Amino acid sequence: MQEESRKIDISRVLDAPRSLVYQAFTDPDHFVAWWGPIGNSLPRDEVEFDVRPGGHQRWTEVSASDPDIRVHVRVDLTEVVDGEVIDGLMRVAGHLPGGFEPFDTRVRVEFFDEEVGRTRLEIRQWLPGHLAGPSEGGWRQGFAKLDAALAIIRGGATDNRERE
């Protein structure tokens, strides 16, 4: 339950075979064609992928509206299963838009076969560790609290004072 409160969960079915969808995440020539957000560009010569457990993926995002905004992203890959899983710690640094500070966020992408040659993506992205303190325990605890507090703000649950 706490686990659920501190990450983004996205599921999407794409009309392409699993091998091709996996390639779109792991081949730089494919990757630069779709990785967002819209308006950003990824200079091809600043993309470097070494996709294997212990490897990395590295690229730079350049803002179209303000070329000074250059976001440097490096994913240290912890788990890679060919055609099935890419999991790693994404380190986002550089001059970030929106006044965001550099942060680390774990991202896990899983690929599943669907009917008639389609592929289901399951993407999970964890909130940056700095949002909840240094320890894993602090993290978990912090997000349980955040959950409760957000519920208060939404006005949906003003009575969850002691539900642990």
Add this chain to the structure above:
Amino acid sequence: MTGTDQLSAVFSALADPTRRAILADLAERDATVTELTAPLSISMPAVSRHLKVLQHATLISRSRSGKWRASHLEAAPLREAADWIERYRKFWDTSLTRLDAHLAAVQAAERAANATAGTVGMSTTSDQER
């Protein structure tokens, strides 16, 4: 405070059940220390100390008018974390929509190439155009 420091202050403030109870109370209305102490089983000075922590984390603000010093819930710091989530949801939504289009284009090109290869010498080129 920087964003990171502020979020740390927010989380440590929220770590205490009494302070969460106070926030829940303030979500319904602004309240004085006396009003906030009533439903709790702790002293008024203890409640005051909790209010200071919440104020430092900018989770609440306190008016200074007269002897009725009311506390007011400030939602902004919590929204910062919620905004982060929202931002990345949008990011994925946009990127995956582009990925969908990219995959469609790649497959269309492949099909066209295969069709061409499979019909060498035949005069059906007009069927293969996109």
